Amino acid sequence: MAKGRKKLKIIPLGGLGEIGKNITVFEYGEDIIVVDCGMAFPDDEMLGIDLVLPDTTYLAKNKERVKGIVLTHGHEDHIGALPYVLRDVNVPVYGTRLTLGLLEYKLEEHGMLSKCHLQTVTQGQTINLGVFRVEFIRSTHSIADAVALAIHTPIGIVVHTSDFKVDYTPISGESIDLARFAELGKKGVMLLMCDSTNVERPGYTMSERTVGETFEEIFMNARSRILVATFASNIHRVQQVVNAAAKYGRKVAICGRSMVNVSNKAIELGYLTVPEGMLVDIDKIKNYRPEQLVIVSTGSQGEPMSALTRMALGAHRQVEIAPGDLVVISATPIPGNEKSVSGVINELFRKGADVIYEALADIHVSGHACQEELKLMHRLVNPKFFLPVHGEYRHLRQHANLAQGLGMEKERTLIMEIGQVLEINSSEARIRGTVPSGKVLVDGLGIGDVGNVVLRDRKHLSEDGLIIVVLTIQKETSGIITGPDIISRGFVYMRESEAFMDEVKQVCKEAIAKCQGKNCLLIKNTIKDILRDYLYHKTKRNPMILPIIMEI
């Protein structure tokens, strides 16, 4: 049979060796399907960048072969790149109701909703996409309606957990479908792709429900206004705030654009249940006494423009922090956000609020499986090969170690980089070849127009600023007509350093004098070289130097 000789190709285009922009390509013969299509947030080196997309050149080149994009849940790192990628590769998108509900918002913002083909699936459903049969397995994560995938292929079954935790007591719906994983394991699974985010943490991730218990305690004792900041997408968390508010007779006001959007969508779709008359418009909170209110807001990561940050800085239009307010930050800072979150906490304390954050109480749980949960998944699925996904290199390595600790042979644990191609048939799996992959930077409306040169310039400008040397010269003789004038930005404060700038001007004059009769480029380079040495010697700084010479 010809089919038997073909191989399944798996190509991660994001999410390995990094946190975020999760996207994986599955390919067999002529058929391609894609799992997830997420964005990532820029790191500190990417100055001025708004968000980061995966490089999907490979999909664009093969777009007529792509049967569809399958989504596991509605987090930004799983759906955030779709408004960009669907422009080039407009194929059907499959996801559960809430996942597609959140995606609709994004596509609408980009004016693309009417052009896209969204297909709702339910947990437990199976669909056919070309040669692939994709099964959506009920899962639990820090967002409702999450699924894992069993991808039935001609060479065998691939189980992709996506982000998950084993929550035996989730807030709504049923628990993760462990029985189905076990059943697949019994049948025989070729490859397990499994979430590595929390592989360094021993034990179990606590159930989302434990946070509700802490909320109840806090609400029971509070005598003032309560503000809870959390991730907009964590609808179960919001539900638990609503439940505690209902129990202790408080009204709920929702604050922050994404919190309002997601909550509305979740209420509309039935994922968030709020008793009649309990929701209060944020503009109307003045009508209630502090102890009658709880405000749910964005800003748990200290994001500069978020509702909570603006409240902390006294710059929020509707909510002013008052002494006695109780602020609960129901989240952990994502690596890189520690300082912003800490800054917000300090400002809230300064304004007289009490602040409860993770160091002080159990007001957050992770959405990802810890070591014991991962071991459970490995044992249930019992795969032939293992590919750790969703994590930095260290996480992938530790996850491979964990699998080997469970008895899997080293040769069957595969650590991949994005862009590499994994080829599997029924007996072997090997990494062979690469496709284009990487980061596409979005800055304002520009997609991919900011590259390394631009970032290097921004970095240079950010560290020592710039000095512009302007002069006009006579074209024939190179004689100076006007200038040199010196303009600086981000270098030193000009008003206090006029004398220094006069010296700089003098240095430029001497540099120009050395270039009599030379061409413009040579004069520029001479000014740059001499001025760079002079400035470094005098200040140990290295500003960008831009000589501008007008010849007339």
Added chain:
Amino acid sequence: MAKGRKKLKIIPLGGLGEIGKNITVFEYGEDIIVVDCGMAFPDDEMLGIDLVLPDTTYLAKNKERVKGIVLTHGHEDHIGALPYVLRDVNVPVYGTRLTLGLLEYKLEEHGMLSKCHLQTVTQGQTINLGVFRVEFIRSTHSIADAVALAIHTPIGIVVHTSDFKVDYTPISGESIDLARFAELGKKGVMLLMCDSTNVERPGYTMSERTVGETFEEIFMNARSRILVATFASNIHRVQQVVNAAAKYGRKVAICGRSMVNVSNKAIELGYLTVPEGMLVDIDKIKNYRPEQLVIVSTGSQGEPMSALTRMALGAHRQVEIAPGDLVVISATPIPGNEKSVSGVINELFRKGADVIYEALADIHVSGHACQEELKLMHRLVNPKFFLPVHGEYRHLRQHANLAQGLGMEKERTLIMEIGQVLEINSSEARIRGTVPSGKVLVDGLGIGDVGNVVLRDRKHLSEDGLIIVVLTIQKETSGIITGPDIISRGFVYMRESEAFMDEVKQVCKEAIAKCQGKNCLLIKNTIKDILRDYLYHKTKRNPMILPIIMEI
């Protein structure tokens, strides 16, 4: 008695509402003493800044009244500003042997050692400085030879713990002198100033000795080369590496400039003991087999230029990471460094090394007291008033709460901001008035010449780059002679956007056409306004726009 009516003034110039640059002024009548004089590291907003100093204008203005500067230990955040501050306020500096040994290096680097007056004290000693009697109490911290202070003043005793932990089994020397704190408490202490760094952590900080036990286990099992990265100043940690190496027959090589400097000084002064013949020059490590070696290096914070980071990137001259190398990162990332440390760990794994870091084993302990240790200190000293120090606002607030939880009245717990003046006599303490305080930024050789305007420009340039519009005009008629030419840096990659730059040029031309007969400033502002709107509309970016007009 006239003396009775005078008040003790305490003025923190740094270290409150922030981490770092610890410095406090004590003033009674005409006499001033200063406790510590530290620097801080720049935060993310301080683009291009190398380090941050406290504003010591107040000391410079009153320098003839300053009797001396008293140091509690040799960490940068307690001694790092001295090379700058001693230029203006050259008074005697008192500290223990190791503290002054480390300070000598710094002063030598700044060519100031011969001009300064350093006076060695020992743990337990008392000195007179004007009206003050300063007692150096034996303490334990993550650096050897640390002291707390009892400052005997005419209005009573002030106990300043500085940074400390209660380590019952320190590596060298004796444990913290709890008996002396108790004795002072019995006698009656007016004010306690106490370290707040770890106030959010319940329980006790583990003894430094526990890290040694982990080292022993690691060394016992290792079959390859070991690298340990830690803070250069943590001599006890280095001693424990040396001890484990001695036990398991490995040679020790020291790597990284500050590690070499501090170790040499510590060996010279007898704080670090290395068996004869055990130290190996880093250039000679090729002469030993991997399992005969341990390398101790800097870089535990992922600092870009540090030894470990360069090793991870394959850019270190003497040490190349080889598969099988075991790297132990014996430190916790300081807030803000999480991503750099993680990057180094990923690269080490990629090169085939095994990496042990805090998430995986007990290879680090803090140098600061946790809640139970703080409670012990409060109970022993039993002060009349309490001033939490060394921490962000949240830490100071939590520390005040902790004191109140021990029964202290709220009115007697004081939360201060830097620059505020605390006045105490024998019956009351109140905050009254302020002196100049804040941050002095050091950028290269410049001290304080980078202020808000410069930082704002750097920030602006870093986010969207700049566009320069150059033209020459005829002075009388404002007619264009050359230009407009467009130069951009850090905005978009020019080669790919020539057509766009042509549009920009056209927009500028139209703007200029609107200004016929107008003066230069008006033309500039018109170009700026029109171009800003155009660019934002087209790109949603807001680069700095610099119109340069030469009139001839």
